[in-house]
Amino acid sequence: MFTATNSDPRLALITGAGSGIGRATALRYAGMGATVIVTDIDGATAQATADMIRARHGRAEVYVLDVTDDDAWQELAAQVAENHGVPDLLVNNAGFGIAGGFLDHTKADWDRQLAVNLDGVVNGCRAFAPLMAERGSGQIVNISSGLGYIPLAMTPSYCTSKAAVRMFSECLRSELAPKGVGVTVICPGMVGGTKLLSNGRLVADIDGLDESNKDELRGVLGALAEKYGPLLTSPDYIARGIVRAARHNWGVVPVRPESWLMYGLHRLAPGLLRSGAALLAPERVERGAALVGDRIPQRWIDFAKARAGR
Numbered sequence: 013m014f015t016a017t018n019s020d021p022r023l024a025l026i027t028g029a030g031s032g033i034g035r036a037t038a039l040r041y042a043g044m045g046a047t048v049i050v051t052d053i054d055g056a057t058a059q060a061t062a063d064m065i066r067a068r069h070g071r072a073e074v075y076v077l078d079v080t081d082d083d084a085w086q087e088l089a090a091q092v093a094e095n096h097g098v099p100d101l102l103v104n105n106a107g108f109g110i111a112g113g114f115l116d117h118t119k120a121d122w123d124r125q126l127a128v129n130l131d132g133v134v135n136g137c138r139a140f141a142p143l144m145a146e147r148g149s150g151q152i153v154n155i156s157s158g159l160g161y162i163p164l165a166m167t168p169s170y171c172t173s174k175a176a177v178r179m180f181s182e183c184l185r186s187e188l189a190p191k192g193v194g195v196t197v198i199c200p201g202m203v204g205g206t207k208l209l210s211n212g213r214l215v216a217d218i219d220g221l222d223e224s225n226k227d228e229l230r231g232v233l234g235a236l237a238e239k240y241g242p243l244l245t246s247p248d249y250i251a252r253g254i255v256r257a258a259r260h261n262w263g264v265v266p267v268r269p270e271s272w273l274m275y276g277l278h279r280l281a282p283g284l285l286r287s288g289a290a291l292l293a294p295e296r297v298e299r300g301a302a303l304v305g306d307r308i309p310q311r312w313i314d315f316a317k318a319r320a321g322r
Contacts, residue, residue, distance in 0.1 A: 019259070020041075020044050020045070020046065020259065021041065021046050021099070021100035021101035021151070022045070022046055022047065022100055023046060023047050023049070023096055023097055023098075023099045023100050023101070024038075024041045024046045024047070024048050024049065024099060024100065024101040024102075024103065025048075025049035025051065025092065025099040025101070025102050025103070025140070026038050026041075026048060026049070026050065026051065026103040026105060027051050027052070027077060027079055027103065027104055027105050027106040027132065027136060028051075028052055028079075028105040028106030028107065029048075029050040029051060029052055029058060029061050029105070030050070030052030030053075030054050030056075030057025030058045030060065030061055031052075031057055031061075032247045033105055033155065033200065033247045033250045033251060033254075034052070034061075034103070034105040034106070035057075035061045035064075035247065036246070036247035036248040036250065036251035037103055037105065037247075037250075037251040037254050037255075038050055038061050038065065038072070039061070039064060039065060039068070039070075039248075039251070040248070040251045040252070040254075040255055041101070041255070042065040042068065042070030042071065042072060043068065043070065044255075046071075046100075046101070047071040047072070047073070047096065048062075048065060048070070048071065048072045048073075049072075049073050049075060049092055049096065049099065050062045050065070050072050050073065050074050050075070051074075051075045051076070051077040051088070051106075052076070052077065052106070053076065053077065053078050053079070053106070054076075055074070055076040058074045058075075058076065059074050062074045073095075073096065075088055075091070075092075079104075079106045079128060079131075079132030079133075079135060079136065080127040080128055080131055080132055080135070081135075082131075082135045082138065082139075085135045085136060085138065085139040086139055088139065089139040089140055089143065093143060098140070098143045098144060098147055098150070099140060099144075099150070100149070100150055100151065101150070101151050101152075101153065101258060102136060102137075102140045102144075102150070102151075102152045102153070103153045103155070103254065104132065104133040104136040104137070104152070104153070104154045104155060105155045106128065106132050107128055107129045107132070107155065107173075108125075108128055108129070109125075109167065109170045110124075110125050110167065110169050110170055111166060111167055111170075112166065112167075113165055113166060113168065114165075114168045114169075117168070117169060121169065122169050125169035125170060125173055126169065126172070126173050126176075128173075129170070129173035129174065129177065130173045130176045130177055130180070133154050133155075133177050133180065133181075134180060137152060137154075137180075137184060140152070141184070141188060141193065144188075144191075144193045145188060145191040145192075145193055147192075148191065148192040148193075149192045149193065150192075150193045150194070151193070151194045151195075151196065151258050151261065152181075152184070152188075152193065152194070152195045152196070153195075153196045153197075153198060153254055153257070153258050154177050154180070154181045154195070154196070154197045154198070155177070155197075155198050155200070156174045156175075156177040156178040156181070156197050156198065156199045157170070157171075157174040157199055157200060157271075158199050158200065158201045158202075158266060158268070158270060158271030158274045158275070159171050159174055159274075160174035160175040160177065160178045160199060161175070161199070161271075161274040161275055161277070161278035161285070162274055162278075162285060163285075163286055174199075177197065178197050178199065178264065181195050181196070181197035181264075182195075182197065182263065182264065185197075185263055194258075194261035195263075196257045196258055196261060196262055196263065196264075196265060197263070197264050197265070198250070198253060198254055198257060198265050198267060199264065199265065199266045199267065199271050199275065200250045200253075200266075200267045200268060200271060201245070201266070201267060201268030201269065201270040201271035201272075201274075202245060202268060202270060245268060249267070249268070250267050250268075253265060253267035254267075
């Protein structure tokens, strides 16, 4: 029987598994012999992940899921339990980012950010934690971020959502431990090859950029990050950390040096961390972006678009 430590899952459910960290984690667990329930709001990308798993002789099932929809989560839990059994592992990975100061956020921006990044995690735990607790075993892995330690004014909704995921996970860990269910929260640092930028939103007020320009900039940067980001840190690097942390039921696990640095400063020198974060105030970033934008030759922009395949 699967326990919270020193074992590998036979059935794993992963959200946001259509790309990036979610896909890499799905491939890793499938390679370890698990049947992987691949979920994503984008059915085509989820199917692509499942196809990759099956091409490697693994087992995968696909379910389209909007993590903000609690009813959809409850329906998914019932279907998975009936068709496959109770998962040994749940990885709440789905998320996206919004860049821009709080004063640039609309209520819809703020609500959407927390609905996906925080409520999506809570909904997943609400759907599957009771089933795991009733069985007396299981492991939940929630994905936070190194930015969950930093009071960064340029990403207040993102930082807030990820800090909340970390605290929620620590609370849930204490509650579920006596029931035989482990809870781990992963705080990745910088990672390429994800759709965080592509699926994100830029709300910062940058001179010379209207909404269509912002969307184009976000799209180009996102495509470049997906294509060339893995040359720096691949999603599989984070996936390896997830596997290791889940196997040993570790509590809070930063992954990558910069995330460990933020974790250490948060604990040992919070004033220094706040002072450093203040250097990236929205108006400074926006002025810098406008200044740089005025000086980038059009041929460089065209080159970036071409390399990004846009």
